[in-house]
Amino acid sequence: MKRVSIQDIADAAGVSITTVSHALNGKGRMPDETRARIQRTADELGYRASKRARALATGRSYTLLMQIGGVGVGMLPDFSFFVEQVNTASATALERGYGLVVVPPGAPPGAISQLEADGAIVVDPTGDELPFELGIPVVTVGRPPRGTGAAGWVDHDMHAATRMTLDHLAAAGYERPAIVATRPGQSYVDDTVEAYEQWCAEHSLRPIVARLAGLPTETAAVPVARKLLRRRRPPDAIHTTLDRAAVGVLSVARELRLRVPRDLALTAISDSPLLRAVDPPVTALDVRAAPMARAAVELLLSAIEDTDGRPRSVTVAASLVARGSSAR
Amino acid sequence: MKRVSIQDIADAAGVSITTVSHALNGKGRMPDETRARIQRTADELGYRASKRARALATGRSYTLLMQIGGVGVGMLPDFSFFVEQVNTASATALERGYGLVVVPPGAPPGAISQLEADGAIVVDPTGDELPFELGIPVVTVGRPPRGTGAAGWVDHDMHAATRMTLDHLAAAGYERPAIVATRPGQSYVDDTVEAYEQWCAEHSLRPIVARLAGLPTETAAVPVARKLLRRRRPPDAIHTTLDRAAVGVLSVARELRLRVPRDLALTAISDSPLLRAVDPPVTALDVRAAPMARAAVELLLSAIEDTDGRPRSVTVAASLVARGSSAR
DNA sequence: CTGAAAGCGCTAACAA
DNA sequence: TTGTTAGCGCTTTCAG
Numbered sequence: 001m002k003r004v005s006i007q008d009i010a011d012a013a014g015v016s017i018t019t020v021s022h023a024l025n026g027k028g029r030m031p032d033e034t035r036a037r038i039q040r041t042a043d044e045l046g047y048r049a050s051k052r053a054r055a056l057a058t059g060r061s062y063t064l065l066m067q068i069g070g071v072g073v074g075m076l077p078d079f080s081f082f083v084e085q086v087n088t089a090s091a092t093a094l095e096r097g098y099g100l101v102v103v104p105p106g107a108p109p110g111a112i113s114q115l116e117a118d119g120a121i122v123v124d125p126t127g128d129e130l131p132f133e134l135g136i137p138v139v140t141v142g143r144p145p146r147g148t149g150a151a152g153w154v155d156h157d158m159h160a161a162t163r164m165t166l167d168h169l170a171a172a173g174y175e176r177p178a179i180v181a182t183r184p185g186q187s188y189v190d191d192t193v194e195a196y197e198q199w200c201a202e203h204s205l206r207p208i209v210a211r212l213a214g215l216p217t218e219t220a221a222v223p224v225a226r227k228l229l230r231r232r233r234p235p236d237a238i239h240t241t242l243d244r245a246a247v248g249v250l251s252v253a254r255e256l257r258l259r260v261p262r263d264l265a266l267t268a269i270s271d272s273p274l275l276r277a278v279d280p281p282v283t284a285l286d287v288r289a290a291p292m293a294r295a296a297v298e299l300l301l302s303a304i305e306d307t308d309g310r311p312r313s314v315t316v317a318a319s320l321v322a323r324g325s326s327a328r
Numbered sequence: 329m330k331r332v333s334i335q336d337i338a339d340a341a342g343v344s345i346t347t348v349s350h351a352l353n354g355k356g357r358m359p360d361e362t363r364a365r366i367q368r369t370a371d372e373l374g375y376r377a378s379k380r381a382r383a384l385a386t387g388r389s390y391t392l393l394m395q396i397g398g399v400g401v402g403m404l405p406d407f408s409f410f411v412e413q414v415n416t417a418s419a420t421a422l423e424r425g426y427g428l429v430v431v432p433p434g435a436p437p438g439a440i441s442q443l444e445a446d447g448a449i450v451v452d453p454t455g456d457e458l459p460f461e462l463g464i465p466v467v468t469v470g471r472p473p474r475g476t477g478a479a480g481w482v483d484h485d486m487h488a489a490t491r492m493t494l495d496h497l498a499a500a501g502y503e504r505p506a507i508v509a510t511r512p513g514q515s516y517v518d519d520t521v522e523a524y525e526q527w528c529a530e531h532s533l534r535p536i537v538a539r540l541a542g543l544p545t546e547t548a549a550v551p552v553a554r555k556l557l558r559r560r561r562p563p564d565a566i567h568t569t570l571d572r573a574a575v576g577v578l579s580v581a582r583e584l585r586l587r588v589p590r591d592l593a594l595t596a597i598s599d600s601p602l603l604r605a606v607d608p609p610v611t612a613l614d615v616r617a618a619p620m621a622r623a624a625v626e627l628l629l630s631a632i633e634d635t636d637g638r639p640r641s642v643t644v645a646a647s648l649v650a651r652g653s654s655a656r
Numbered sequence: 657c658t659g660a661a662a663g664c665g666c667t668a669a670c671a672a
Numbered sequence: 673t674t675g676t677t678a679g680c681g682c683t684t685t686c687a688g
Contacts, residue, residue: 005681005682006681017681017683018683021682022683022684027683049682050681050682052680052682053680053681053682053683054681054683056680056681056683057683058682058683
């Protein structure tokens, strides 16, 4: 079963390969009827353009990269967020004829550049990620750090989402919310902290921001939470920027015999199965991984295909999923 | 900054492009010195072979697929297992000059075939997966169903692992273990059930196997667990084939006021952050996602590069991580 | 409006 | 041992 080439169609339709190419790609002008006829014979012959040949001729590879930023080798921020992003991005890319190659965090630069990708998506960038140096358009999920020259980004209104969360806690009667945050640098983390500090100022509260040291795991949250909850005047609510950190806080609460939600409320960024599974289930911001990934691919493709120009961005709304951990 | 081509090196080194190609690919015979000199000038000029051109010339794309099998559109079995597999497989592929494209479950056949991949890895196949129909070598993680013509597979000794788990439960004093299994078809599930039934026979126990209906989520496990634990003579230990199912069982135990591990032991296949996070943490089989993925890529590449032949397989040992849920 | 022909950069017969 | 040359299948000027 030999592959049908553009030449075969040209022969079958009695035209030249140029005409076939133009007809199939909507180039040039041509009687609609000719175009239709060529299209038809192409279908009949089961023609599928060779991506390899097209790649060589056009200088594109029809490959997109996706990398998760901001964590050391082998570590990942939030499994379900990552998985949903990858799947959605891949499906969207596939619809448009592109393959999505996942690049593990910490992959060497040479290995990445050899992929000759047409563009890249970096999720939660810190700025150290390699695709920025490759000279291909990069779209980020979460705002890019200044000076990284992204071709676009898709982001949440984390200020609004954070205020929504804090208002939710206040409405439930909690009075001293604190933040447990992962390292600064990622825009959603910084936005959360900033919005929290503003909110505190407006409510005449002294902000309490604790940072995770080291890798973002549930264990890393344990000492941080311990210190926080053993203060003379401990917070009565904790909002974390990572689902796994919330679980760490929860275990410390248990250890200190604090009842959640009675003595302590808990909320987290990035809803996940983990947060649904623990007891009590944790109130979380649903960050809409799928729409974000879809938007990121679309932004990236338009940056690749229209060479036009300036960065474009999309904002996706986050929603609050209230659960037992904040229902006093 | 124009790209350096093989021709540039040929000119610089005063040889023909064939010689350059041979020198760089270790083909043909040639004075070592010539080879070294060509290599050196290539390095000096910063030469990097164009993957596109090579792809067209060789008919290979240097692209591998990875698909997770056995679940409906949008559903995934075990997040952390998946993430670790993807990252490790991608890193391994990258080292060998291949890109790993992730194909979401349920992607349409046309979309997949257009990627023109050289080979595919299917994780936990049921046999419905598309790469089998593409005429490219397929390596599976978990044994392939009969008649799918895989080029190789990497698997656990799930019989041994299951017996190890059951022996662990028996040693802790549990006497009536039951199994909560996901749908049949995936080899690790079938092996688990089979080993369990054998073990029961040897211990003169009547086996109890409950199956999840529908999609494999924690919620699906709830009615199943309820029915199981409300039997006249309920099991005093439950082994599940999915981490999220164990969490569902745990919530039912809570609901029925059964204390874990006192009244009920719980173990699961596929250790994950989820199982570490719940209370009590759940004893689990660590299925070694990373070594499996690495082996799968290596098997696949050897199937692609040596066209030789017969399927080859690798077995990876699983280990039991004992936690609170089975420590009476 | 359509066709001929020159590449894209590399590989692999086949010659020399 | 090394070089010449013909593709791989498509896109894209440039003529006709």
